[in-house]
Amino acid sequence: MANERTLRSQVLSGVQCVYAGLVIALLVLGARQLYTSWQTRVAIAEAPDAIRAVLASQESAWNAKDLDGFMAGYWRSDDLKFLSGDDVTTGWQATYDRYHAKYVAGDNKMGKLTFTVLDVDVVSSDAAIVRGRWALVKPDGSTPHGLFTLLFRRIDGEWKIVSDHTSAAEK
Numbered sequence: 001m002a003n004e005r006t007l008r009s010q011v012l013s014g015v016q017c018v019y020a021g022l023v024i025a026l027l028v029l030g031a032r033q034l035y036t037s038w039q040t041r042v043a044i045a046e047a048p049d050a051i052r053a054v055l056a057s058q059e060s061a062w063n064a065k066d067l068d069g070f071m072a073g074y075w076r077s078d079d080l081k082f083l084s085g086d087d088v089t090t091g092w093q094a095t096y097d098r099y100h101a102k103y104v105a106g107d108n109k110m111g112k113l114t115f116t117v118l119d120v121d122v123v124s125s126d127a128a129i130v131r132g133r134w135a136l137v138k139p140d141g142s143t144p145h146g147l148f149t150l151l152f153r154r155i156d157g158e159w160k161i162v163s164d165h166t167s168a169a170e171k
Contacts, residue, residue, distance in 0.1 A: 047128055048120040051152050051159050055115050055130070062113040067104055071096050075153065075160040083165040095164075111138035115148075126154035134166065145169050 054073045061069030074080055074092055082089040082098065089095050103110045116133040123129060130152060135145040151163035 044122050044125055047122045047125075047154075047159070051120050051128055051130060052117055054152070054159050054161075055117060055132075059113055059115050062110055065104075065110050067096070067099060067110070071099070073161055074164070075155060075162045077162075079162070081163040083163075084167065109139040111136050128152045128159070 058070050058073040061067075061072070071092070074095060076092045078091045078093075080090070080092045080095055082095045087098075089098050114135045116135075118131045118133065121129045121131075128151075130148075130150040132148055132150075133145065134148055135143065137143055146166060146168040148164065148166040150161050150165075152159050153162045154160075155162075
């Protein structure tokens with residue numbers, strides 16, 4: 001009888017350990033899920049300001065005639081896309097070369113650039129769509145301007161433009 005009670009006690013103790021282990025595992029998983037959910041909410045809440053800071057940095061770099069600084073806002077990848085007019089430019093270097101040829105080389109001068117962000121639509125913790133206006137005052141007095149739609153991705157903790165569709169208004 002005593003052996004039977006001891007055996008029953010050991011079995012009960014083992015079952016209690018299993019239940020305790022399951023409860024602890026569920027608590028840890030639940031806490032992890034809450035933490036991940038909190039991190040996602042924080043990333044989404046902070047995204048608009050971080051993205052606006054990228055655009056402000058680009059604007060400042062452009063106005064300082066620093067094309068390299070301006071291009072720092074773009075994803076440095078062969079998969080970067082830049083669409084304007086009837087042209088599709090693929091890759092960071094090709095996009096850099098396009099800007100250089102159009103705004104730096106020869107008599108082309110960069111001028112004063114202004115971005116006006118219309119909206120930042122954060123679609124996930126690592127992706128956002130930005131719509132806005134751009135305006136350029138060139139040294140010759142001309143004022144090209146238009147609209148842009150940018151796809152930003154959070155890559156290695158930094159927001160980068162991975163796709164840029166820019167249009168110019170009719171002259």
